[in-house]
Amino acid sequence: MSFRIDKQTISDIDLFSQNEKTPSLFGYYNRTVTIGGQEKLYRIFRTPISDIEYLDNRKKEIEYFINLKDNLKLNKRQLDYVEYYLKNRRNPLKNNLIDAARDSIAYKLKTNHDYYTIREGIINLSRILADLRRFLLKLQNTNIPETLSNKFKLAFDFVDSDFITGFIQNSPRDSNKIKPKLINKLDDLFRSKQVHELREVLDAIYEIDVLQSLSELVKSQGFSLPEYVKNEHPIFETEDCFHPLIKEPQSNSFKFNNDHSLCFITGPNMSGKSTFLKSVAILVYFSHIGLPVPAKKLSISVFQGLFTTINLSDSLSQGFSHFYAEVNRVREMTLSLQENNNLVVILDELFRGTNVKDAFDGTLMVIKALSRIKGAFFFISSHILEVAEHLYSSKKIDFKCFESVLKKDIPVYDYILKEGISTERVGLQIIKNENIEKVLIDIINKQGE
DSSP, X not given: OBOBOOHHHHHHTTOSOSSTTSOOHHHHHOOOSSHHHHHHHHHHHTOOBOOHHHHHHHHHHHHHHXXXXXXXXXXXXXXXXXXXXXXXXXXXXXXXXXXXXXXHHHHHHSOOHHHHHHHHHHHHHHHHHHHHHHHHHHTTTSOOOHHHHHHHHHHHHHHTSHHHHHHHXXXXXXXGGSOHHHHHHHHHIIIIITHHHHHHHHHHHHHHHHHHHHHHHHHHHOOBOOEEOOOSSOXXXXXXXXXXXXXXXXXXXXXXXXXXXXXXXXXXXXXXXXXXXXXXXXXHHHHTTTOOBSEEEEEEOOOSEEEEESSOOXXXXXXXXXXXXXXXXXXHHHHHHHHOOOEEEEEESTTTTSOHHHHHHHHHHHHHHHTTOSSOEEEEEOSOHHHHHHHTTOXXXXXXXXXXXXXXXXXXXXXXXXXXXXOOOOHHHXXXXXXXXXXXHHHHHHHHO
């Protein structure tokens, strides 16, 4: 089953870069060596799913590579050249002695770029296949996941055939020494007779590239694989989760189950509310593409979608104000819930684009209603403390907060998620610290002279 997500949510969690200078989760996760591996990882990023069996299988694949002692040696230059060779527009060389002699003599008389590409492509491919054969031989007595075993078997059958084995074992280091007859025979094989089989072999290599890179993420960056929970009621529990795009991030833990359907988060400006909400969204999304998550541990039910409003911009092209854009977004959320309530919904600072009274009334109304909906989880932050005070007696709402302390009139944050409601108001102090009032008074005084 597909997992619902829209453009706003993809933008909110910084899944892909908006430009070269903007960091993204794909850029962080992409540690593949090959272009083919990168493309395969990109397709994974684009296809979240709600099938627990599929997600469990991907988890098993990554676990398998985490436990492997050996890696497949990957050479980006070699693989790039092989792809370039396979896309050569010249018809495959004919597998007979006369054409082989004619092609070789023609190349010696006048350098032919196509023939050179074919010859070098074959040599590079021989080295790649040799490395793959050695790697797959080491896997023979290991417990390969079922979802990979057939793919690896097809690849091994190709590289272990008598002809290919003989070729890769006797392939000369100097491409000039490869015999013309063999060049024609191999080109006919690779680009004509067994092009489909070779493409499956390369696909297996790119799959290995992705899985090796993801396993390294777990080993070196403190990531973990999600634990998918089958339960009558949804569960969302994590230990030491963090935002991977932040240097030296503060980790946080929380437990969310059917006892509380809504987490209401308060805290002063810049205390970490938005970053935490993004971290929650990242956990949800990446657990539904079956990849490692930035947390020491994650136990989560499988949901049908993720809906966020964190970095909402004005819809100027449509003549919408920020407030109206917020209202439209909340309406989209309600329609999504009406269609399927098995969602995780994350809303950061509801109705910040209107006056305090309307923002209070609107936020209170929405949160009261959402807290009564079953099957979904809601994470909502607000700068309006009075809303939290009105809702504090609700048994369906879990109140969390971030806090700060003033040291010499400067707010200091620990970014640690705590229980309860924050009553701190440091916004005015931040404004004062920027000397805005003093500059304005200086302007007024100069005008009075």
